[in-house]
Amino acid sequence: MATLHTRSAARLMSAPAIILLLAWMIVPLTMTLYFSVLRYNLLMPGLEEYVGFLNYRYFLTDPAFLTALANTLLLVGGVIVITILGGIALALLLDQPFFGQGIVRLLVIAPFFVMPTVSALVWKNMLMHPVNGLFAWIAKSLGLQPYDFLAQAPLASIIAIVSWQWLPFATLILLTALQSLDEEQKEAAEMDGAGFVSKFIWIVLPHLARAITVVILIETIFLLSVFAEILVTTNGGPGYASTNITYLVYAQALLQFDVGGASAGGIIAVVLANIVAFFLIRLIGKNLEG
């Protein structure tokens, strides 16, 4: 569609965005790589020396790392399972006509727009707190001992909080996909004798498959970097019970000032994320043709 008159202007117009993003990606990442092969601690500046893969070895053999890795996978996996199952259920519900459906939809969407620090603090203090929290009151009313969620089941509690935040996202995406399902397809299935469950398994679910994949991939990308919720509730503890890779790197960098070690950890996090990103990019790329 473009004639010669617009092509040269076009190249100039995308230059700033491309250059900035290139710089943003290359410069810090290269520096991280560089730091990761140094022994560099902010408390002892000027004593940096090249140590090859030592930092990587320390990081990967540190028991905290394995715990953090497991926690990361549990966190991501747990939230995904909860949000997908819950999201499908909610999407099916919201797709039905009932009174006040629009408002219920707003209520369900709301948690996603609450900033993570507020979410975390509200859950920690007002709901989960073993003395003052609402759950404690419910337990006491039922004659049970209040449960200290964040101390006794830190990772599970954080999974719950993060799931609450991301459930609307999954619901919205799945609901959008659900509503794009051709009504006539469902009617054809009914003519062929399919009941609600059959329709769901054979028509609805395959149609949602793509949206579910998108939700899984995007949530994975973002959930790998869960940070604020951990910082504000448990600080990764007790011990490393609720530390994920992101928090571990943060702790090493800004709490222990171990720049070298933290950089190695950062690179490992990047590698993990790249694996997921690879698949997501392919999926989006295919969609670009449409």
Next chain:
Amino acid sequence: MARAVSTRRKTILTLVGWTVGFLIFFPILWTVLTSFKTEGEAIASPPSFLFFDWTSENYAEVQTRSDYGRHVMNSVVIAFGSTFLGLLIAIPAAWSMAFAPTKRTKDVLMWMLSTKMLPPVGVLVPIYLMFRDLGLLDTRSGLVVVMTLINLPIIVWMLYTYFKEIPGDILEAARMDGASLAKEIVHVLTPMAIPGIASTLLLNIIMAWNEAFWTLNLTAAKAAPLTAFIASYSSPEGLFYAKLSAASTMAIAPILIIGWFSQKQLVRGLTFGAVK
């Protein structure tokens, strides 16, 4: 659906729907209610739901002490500043990609999106050190730069999809009608692109306002936006629930409202267009 749903089914669905909605929304509701209680009331057992002495003292207190106003300003400056800066850079880029695409355009777009998928922790160290050495730590401008960069891919991407939806022949008609490139952009392209630009703007403000990694790590007291300010409430100080609720309500209210109006844009933006 052309067929009428039975009233009984509708009633059951209504009950289920509202129950689910209420449960999910409850933490937010509880926060708003608590913000109007006295501190004593806030931790009273059994907790009161609606029948208590409503007071607005918490709002007053939060706003007067602890420079709450400054933190709000920080959030506003950072969210709006990075959004407008992002739009400034992204609009020309998205225009050229949508209307004068080359064979490499799609690859460039995909690459841009991939930079958004970089875990921030991978560049935490160098960014932190660079900011420290350049005196950018705990400054609003430093944070605006970071926010702009991390959201730029999404802004470009969303604008690109909106621009692509503008029918090419309307722009050709403008050319036939004698419009130069500049006039074509001003009189035809921009008015038609405004809904898309507005959607992108809203979504980006939401994302920048709620961002909770860089805002927590690169600020201290001066440039801390609301995310960091609220985080500072995390060390228990006892007897502060009502004030925390007030601060939280004020922090999330604007975004909740904006968010409620931009659901469709959210889907498009956050799934990178993979679901429409």
Next chain:
Amino acid sequence: MGSITLKDVNKSFGDVTIIPKLSLQIDEGEFVVFVGPSGCGKSTLLRLIAGLEDVTSGEITIDGRDATDLPPAKRRLSMVFQSYALYPHMSVRGNIAFPLKMAGEDKAVIEKKVAEAARVLNLTSYLDRKPRQLSGGQRQRVAIGRAIVRQPTAFLFDEPLSNLDAALRVNMRLEISELHQQLKTTMIYVTHDQVEAMTMADKIVVLNAGHIEQVGSPLELYRNPKNRFVAGFIGSPKMNFVEGAEAKKHGAAAIGVRPEHMNLSTASGAWSGTVTVAEHLGSDTFLHVQAEGIGLVTARASGEFGVHHGDRVFLTPEPGKIHRFDADGRAL
């Protein structure tokens, strides 16, 4: 005013050549129709004339001036798009006024010209509506209004009636023809519908895979098609082509007879066959006949001719109306 010349125009996109080498002369005030099957290059040709695409090589001259490198804005042409391409955020008034605004005309002048165009096209009561509030036919007229108001050297129409329903199409055809009588400006019209071509054109250009097959008046193309392609394209229902022994009898590789040039009888005739399908339209009856030794032949009969599926009929092609073609498809 309004003469356009194309000389040795070639249009290629990388390795793909849409138009190999084309030369054409369009005279002042003519209503020229580019017609041909999908993908023949007629829209591309129109866009080259408009300046929306650049020629790969060749020259385009408008009114004696070389326009090959001129941008569309400078060629003083107006285009009506298939989708109308109205500006959705402007009212009808705004849409029609836009080209004048771009030319920097005085506000009073614009008002006058817009009112005049609206009057000619019966749009006066719609001037303040937005395109989305208009029907297809009304939008079509706004698009034409926007084109007229500039008083261009020539009008370009890119399949403007394809998106309208059948009845509306007939009306708009008449309106556009009347417009041409009124304004007497050159009009170049692209369509795949040969009925539109036949009814509206002074001159028809039949295109096939980027080549001009024939240029001529509608009746000329109907009576004296230069090759099989044109013979089969013009006229509805399609001309019947017969090869083999029957064609050899006339000294050709293939012969062509139009359905309306078949004489029918239930008693005797040159070819005999069985009716497979009889289409009764009331005014005419179209018979599809499996003729022995010939193949499937279509014939037009008057509505009164009472013949049905399975009946035996006899067909005799009218003597002077048999077209003969050689092995390459050229008319003999």
